[in-house]
Amino acid sequence: MSRFIWIGVSAKNAHDALEKRGAMNLLVAYMHATKHYLRNELGLHYDDIYPFISHLPEFAMDNPNQPDIRNLPLEISFQLGGYLMKAKEHGQIDMSQLGCMTNSLNSMIECFTGFERIRNTPLPFAYSIHLKQTLIVYLLSLPFQLVVDNKWGTIPVTLLAAFTLLGLEAIGGEIENPFGLDENDLPIDDICEMIHQEVLSIMDRPDKLDCSKWGTPWEDLSSTHAKLDEATRVLVKELTARVNSLEGDPQKLGAQREPPPFPFAEYDTRYAELQKENQLLNQLIKQYESTLEIVMSKFRSQAQSIQKEKRELQLKLERTLEEERAINTTLRTENTTLQEQLDSCIRVIREAVSMDEVDMDMVVSGMAKENETLRQMLQISGAM
Structure with a gap:
């Protein structure tokens, strides 16, 4: 990315040159800001960050509205993206250069995201506790399994197993976050310093290379071609002489043999047989x-x-x-x-x-009453 900016972006005046140097400083600040962010060292007032971003108005010391940056690398990448778009608008880079620089910037952001994922994804606490408990139980029960066969040899075997397993467990916890300040962590300070020096060495070079002083490496090719042509001619002469010497010697070339006569009759017979088979x-x-x-x-x-x-x-x-x-x-x-x-x-x-x-009595009494009633009715009807 620093090479693209320093060589690809053309500075038309002194202000453009200052902006280019400011962009290079932002690259250095991005590197150191990533280091501090991975170590949970928030803010921007560090000796290896602030001098490289102090030229930005929003990060100036006298700015009363200075933002509280919690993700400084992302903010710096935002500033770099804005610089690239401004350079494209002013004609300092073309579209192909903008694409290359944008891809490089995206790669930087992807690397930062990967670092952040490693830092924010530790081993689960329950997993660590369970692993330790399992190792302790296994190591405590191991001597009882070995004492029958190994006798006194159980002691060194158990010590060796405990040293190996507990060491692996400790190493796993130690490399869980490799971005700290422990001795077993990654040498991020040295890496950042090396990249810083490389960026400074790029800035010490002129942004426009003068290719006129390169010379013409193809000037000496004429003599080389002449030597090759001479060697080719000598080789052709030697081969021609050898062929001429072999043409007059039949033993070397091999006696000429007449080819055997072609068996036309046999092939005709076979052809006739095949025709009959074909017809059949x-x-x-x-x-x-x-x-x-x-x-x-x-x-x-x-x-x-x-x-x-x-x-x-x-x-x-x-x-x-x-x-x-x-x-x-x-x-x-x-x-x-x-x-x-x-x-x-x-x-x-x-x-x-x-x-x-x-009850039959009730029926009989009922019928008697009905008969009496009928008699009375008949008498009445008879009188009438």
Whole structure:
């Protein structure tokens, strides 16, 4: 990215040159800001950050509205993106250069995101506790498993196993966050300082290279070509002399042998046999085709007759089913009628049975009263 900015962005005046140096300073600040951010050292007032971003108005010391930057690398990348867009608008870079620089800036942001993911994804606390407990239980039970076979050798074996397993567990916890200040962490300070020096070395070079002083490396090629041509001519002469010396020596070239006569008669006989076989095969194929056609015609006729019988059977079955449905409907109707008649008979029988159970005296007295009433009515009617 620093190489793209220093060489690719053209400075048309002194102000553009200052802006270019400011962008290079932002690259250095981005590197150190990433280091401090990964160590949870928030803010921008550090000796290796603030001198490189103090030229920005929003980060100036006398700015009363100085923002509280919690993600300074992202803010610096935002400033770099703005600088690239401004350079494109002012014609300092073309579209292809803008694409390359934007890709480099995106790569820087992706690297920062990867670092942040590593820092913010530690081993789960429950996993660490469970791992320690499991190791302790295993190491405490290990001597009881080895003492029967190893006797006194159980002690060094157990110590070696404990040293190995507990060491691996400690190393896993130690490298969980490699961006700190411990001895086992990554040397981020040295890496940042090395990159800082590389950026400064780029800035010490002129932003416009003078290729006129390179010279022309192809000037000496003419003599080389002449030497190659001379060697080629010598080689051709040697090969020509060797060929000429071999042409007059039949033992070296090998005696000329006449080729054997071509067996035309044998090939003619074989050709005639193949023709006969071909004719016989053609006849067999025709017979096979005719036989196959007869078989297929019989098969088609048989299939048609079977389909016709199938349709007739299906129609007959449908008619039979319809008749069965009609008979079933009639039977259900008759059954319903008989059931109703049977129910009425049962009711009559029940009423008759209930009448038999009534007190006969009451019936007789009732009938006597009715007869008396009828007599009186008859007398009255007779008088009338």
